[in-house]
Amino acid sequence: MSESGGTLRGVTRDRIAFVCSACGQRLSQWTGRCPGCAAWGTVDETTGVEVGGGRDHVRPVTLHAGEDEPRIRTAVPGMDRVLGGGLVPGSVVMLAGPPGIGKSTLVLHLLGALAAGGTGCLLVSGEESRAQVASRARRLRIAVDDVGFAPGRDLDVVLSAARAMRPAVLAVDSIQTVRDPEATAMPGGVTQVRLCADALVGLAKSEGITVILTGHVTKHGDLAGPRALEHAVDVVLAFEGDARSGLRVLSSGKNRFGAEGETAWFEMRPHGLARIDPTAMLVPGESAPGSAVAVVQAGRRALAIEVQALVSVEGTGRRQATGLDPRRFQLVAAVLDRAAALPLGRADLFGASSGGIRIDDPASDLAVAAALDRAAALPLGRADLFGASSGGIRIDDPASDLAVAAALASAATGSMPPSGAAFVGEISLTGSLRPAPGMQQRLAAARGAGCSAVFAPGPVEAxxxxxxxxxxxxxxxxxxxAIPGAAKTRRARAS
Structure with a gap:
């Protein structure tokens, strides 16, 4: 075939482009300030390579419901359920959590269990040396003799080690420490994280290697790095807990191969993580004024958890909560101002959705204080209100409203709920109760936690x-x- 008179397929030509070194946004022309991240002086000229000429010929295939590819069982209690049945070959899993929460420990447990079952594993660490990882494994009593290790902060080293060993599972701890030597951006920055993640995703898809990336989160709980990172990976797991206690929660925020919102509970002990039943830690045996048991939904699992409240009548009207969104407390104060006619200063207007629609504020249940003051006539107007969930666990189930109401009423009156009682139900701003989904699972969880009675809106079957x-x-x-003192207080205020 003659090569004259046309552009051959595969011939390349240079293309001028501009890229922000801070956020990685590509621009068609230079500008002093990046429109993506608003940084000054970060837009530089770059020469890209563009392929011209012919087109690749792709033969489409039909999709059919064949057999699923066998998953890799992790042998870590609870993790397979969170993953939707195990690790999918060729998938990319992001394990995110705050520094020091135990991500590296969880990964070490995972790789040790996989290697013990004959699965080839490789750990690439940019945070610890081989001696440090081995020392941690000895302390945690994890057998890692069959786990491959490669120290590396260079992307080329990571890719070369993976292609040389060809493991079934590759763990990179952490994605923020890996850098592409061809990029001029700072290690750990948005551009570096995006480039390195893209390369590792490509490795997983082309070689069929399951890649596990650990990543840090910001102080607001968001995954550090570009937003595109969450879209690129197949599974996003959050590893959370109270750093002052040993309780840890592993949950799936995104899962292309299973249900979202699944959870597994662990306790950090001297010899590593141990799977636990959280009920014993979240529902103390003895109750006290200001506490009540809620039954909330965690993924497809129902869980009994104690909520606590404190009412200080000597205060100035503060609203403070642990793990709760302050906007909910502003809503409480605004409704109290109207309901109790208290001079609370400037009035703010708020709107609320019902039925759990777009409820993303942790423990939205504290809006029930307004209903308590209006409907139950509890003197909460000038009182300081404090609310918390047991173990510092974040609650985002509106069905916990009634339990928080009971805890607030108990704290305000000094009367305790009946022994062995649990509460389920969402409270509207008028004080009416709405039923909760998954009631049968909630009742079973309440009974499993040792509860003998449940207060809930009907209907309830069997x-x-x-x-x-x-x-x-x-x-x-x-x-x-449920709270005898609440009825007495209501009658006293009515008279």
Whole structure:
């Protein structure tokens, strides 16, 4: 074939482009300030390579529901369920969490368990040396003799080590420490993280290697790095907990191969992570004024957890919560100003959605304080209100409203809820109760936690043996039955 008179397929030509070294955004012309990240002086000229000429010929294939590719079982209790049945070959899993929470420990447990079962594993660490990793493994009593190790902060070293060993599972700890030597951006920056993640995703898809990346989160709980990182990976796992306690929660925020919101609970012990039943830690055996048991939904699992409240009548009207969004407390103060006619200063206007629609504020249940002051007539207007969940766990289930209402009423009156009682139900701003989804699972979880009674809006069908369900429709009815002091306070204020 003659090569004259046309452009051959595969011939390349240079293309001028401009790239921001801070965020990686590509621009068609130079500008002093990047429109993507608003940084000054970060846009530089670069020469890209563009392929011209012919086109590749791709033969489309049909999709059919064949057999799924066998998954890699992790042998780590609870992790397979969170992953949706195990690791999918060729997938990319992001394990995100705050520094010091135990991500490296969890990865070491995972690789040790996989290697013990005959799965080839490679750990590339940019944070610890081989001696440090081995020392940690000895302390945690994890057998890692069959786990490959490569120290590396250079992307080329990581890729070369993976292609040389060809493991079934590659763990990179962490993605923020890996750098592409061909990029001029700072290590750990948005551009470096994006480039390195793209290369590792390509490795996973082309070689069929399961890649596990650990990543840090910001102080707001978001994954550090470009937003595109979450879209590029197949699974995003969050590893959270209270750094002052040993409780840890592994949850799936994104999962292309399984259900989202699945959770597994661990406790950090001297010899590493141990799978636990969280009920024993989240529901203490003895109750006290200001506490109540909620039954919330965590993924497809129902969980009993204690919520606590403190009411200080000597205060100035502060609202403070642990793990709760302050905007919810502003809503409480605004409604209290109207309901109790208290001179709280400038008035703010707020709107609220019902039925759990777009509820992303942790523990949105504290809006029930407004319903308590209006409907149950509890003197919460000038009081300082404090709320917390047991173990510092973040609650985003609106069905925990009634439990928080009971805890607030108990704290305000000094009366305790009945022993063995749990509460389920969302409270509207008028005080009426809305039923919660997954009621049968919640009742089973309450019974499993040792509860003998549940206060919840109806209808409720076939409760478990040994569990009595008190059907309630309004917060005043529920508190009148469950918190005797609340009814007395309401009658006193009414008179």
């Amino acid at each position: 409760p478990p043996a040994g569990l009595t369900v008190h059907t309630v429709t309004h917060v005043t009815q529920a508190l009148g039955w």
